[in-house]
Each structure stands twice: as structure tokens, then as C-alpha cells.
Amino acid sequence: GVARCVLDGEIVSWQRGDYQGFQRLKVGESEVVYAVFDILHLDGYSTRDLDLLSRKQVLSDTFDLRRPLVPISYVAEAGEALFEEACRSGWEGIIAKRIDSRYESRRSPHWLKMKCVSRQEFVVGGFTDPKGSRQGMGALLLGYFDAGALVYAGLVGTGFSADMLAELERRLKSLELPATPFQRGAPDRKKGVHWVQPSLVVEVAFSEWTRDGRLRHPSFLGVRTDKLPHQVVRENPSSR
Secondary structure (H helix, E strand, C coil), rough: CCCCCCEEEEEEECCCCHHHHHCCCCCCCCCCEEEEEEEEEEEHHHHHHHHHHHHHHHHHHHHHCCEEECCCCCCCHHHHHHHHHHHHHHEEEEEEEEECCCCCCCCCCCCCEEEEEEEEEEEEEEEECCCCCCCCCCCCEEEEEEECEEEEEEEEEECCHHHHHHHHHHHHHHEEECCCCCCCEEECCCCCEECCCCCEEEEEECCCCCCCCEEECCEEEEECCCCCCCHHCCCCECCC
């Protein structure tokens, strides 16, 4: 019975996997739906100035959504408990919104993306030259040990202070090697890369492992001195 409307939502695949897998998804390969969580316009009337809960009430009272349109439920209380459960279940995170906020076509301070983050130790096997105005070094090449072999896990180039960049450059230059220490999954890039003895352990936060065994959205947290390099293995992701 609705002539015109504007809904807000997100394309979702129920197929469990990482973000890379979703990007490569082909039509017919997995069920893809449009998850509806808001309404902007209904039969000539804007709903944008209504508060969030009122808009959701309009959405539920007006539509009997059927696949491929799927309504998204919400939790009005116990947000911290929901976030902890989301991280335990391997979700990317949750979205928290002010219940009295109006709809805005921008990144609003009234809603927050609360991401679950995994973290673990990695061994540094190399570093890259800095680019632009950056001083010290560019990024660290990370790895972990598996059956005695150092396995490449990707690059981390964020999370450093200027002092830490200078300190890491000083320490790593004294550990330089003429060839890669990685026995498996060594990076293809060679230009601007300096290999080092795998003796420095660092802690890194990241969102997930990709299908090809690389870290997604890694961020440097600090140097670890309480763990020996050969004790560093790939862990089951734990969120904090």
C-alpha cells in the first residue's frame, strides 16, 4: 500500500567469512539480502526529523518486509553486554545510536561504530623505508613461527609515535640481514625493504585474518620484552 519510500540499510551475506570474501561474492553463490534499519521518507512525508525510535516504529508499523528485504532488530538496553557477546561470537562489532537522534546524511556524533579488536604478538622480520614527510621507517614486516618456520603475516604502518619510529629504526638497523628471514609467505615487494634478524617481538591490534593469511587493519601497540621470538605463534583471535 506504499507508493513511495526511502529506506536505509546495508547489503549483507549470511555466508560466514572475511571482508575479502564478501567483496568477491558472486550472484547466486550465497544468499544476499538488504538489511533495513531506518526510513527517511514515506509517501510524500519526510521522517528524518523524527527521533530514532519513532522512525523504527514507523518502519515496523508500515512494512511487512520479506526477503530479500530483512528488518534489523535492536537492543535498547544492556549495550555493553551485547558488545561483549558480539566480540565473543566473532562479529566485527556493533553500532550504537542515540535513541532521540534525528536522521542526518553524514557521519554523526550521535552514532558510534564499536569494533571488536583482536591482538597478539608478532616477530619483526623487516621494515620499509619511510615515504613523504615520515621519518625513521615506514612499516614493519610481521611474522610468526609455525613448526620452526617464520611465516609472513603482513605489514603494520600505523600506531607509531615519532619517538617510537626513531627508536625502532635504531634497533632494527643493527639487526639487518642480506636476505629475507621468512621461510613461508614472504612478501613480493623487494624495493625499499630491509630484512632483519627475527629477534624483536611487538604487539599488534587488528580486525581479522584475511583468507591469504594477512592481517587486516593492523595497528602497532608496542614492543614486548617478555616473550621470546620462537614462542610467537598464530593465536586464535581474542578480543579485548
